[in-house]
Amino acid sequence: MTARDVNVFYGQKQAIKNVSIDVSAEHVTAFIGPSGCGKSTFLRCLNRMNDTVDGARVEGRIELDGQDVYASGMDVVQLRARVGMVFQKPNPFPKSIYENVAYGPRLHGLARSKTDMDEIVESALKRAGLWDE
Structure with missing residues (x-):
């Protein structure tokens, strides 16, 4: 680059x-x-x-x-x-939490439907300890 x-x-x-x-x-x-x-x-x-x-x-x-x-x-x-980056502080897209979490799975075609994406996002937030927040 x-x-x-x-x-x-x-x-x-x-x-x-x-x-x-x-x-x-x-x-x-x-x-x-x-x-x-x-x-x-x-x-x-x-x-x-x-x-x-x-x-x-x-x-x-x-x-x-x-x-x-x-x-x-x-x-x-x-x-x-x-071109990925790792920042010291979180640097989310100026979108909803859902859209930030869904970005990677959507990019890589990991969900076949909205229901699949909902499950992926919920699972990720639960694993990160953020679902109840």
Whole structure:
């Protein structure tokens, strides 16, 4: 994956300025820095999670295997299946709890019906100790 001259804006506020990096498939890459310096904002650009943030705008070029991840024909669901991230704090989609839990099973075609998906979501929340919450 490569990023060239990436800039990120939230409305008029620029959060990331001219970031360029090559991320090798053969290595583990970690972004380390103080709170608020833009680590999560940049990471969210790599799999287009910033698309879910109102007013967010990404400039520059980010490529995965030579393909522009911001190209109009990019399948964002497949991109997110290939480019996963683990954050220190939970980083849910701006959707319901149900939709956040159902995202992975839906992506991988694990439910044949809404009833199947309901059972998967309920089971996952129970295993995580969150069903009664």
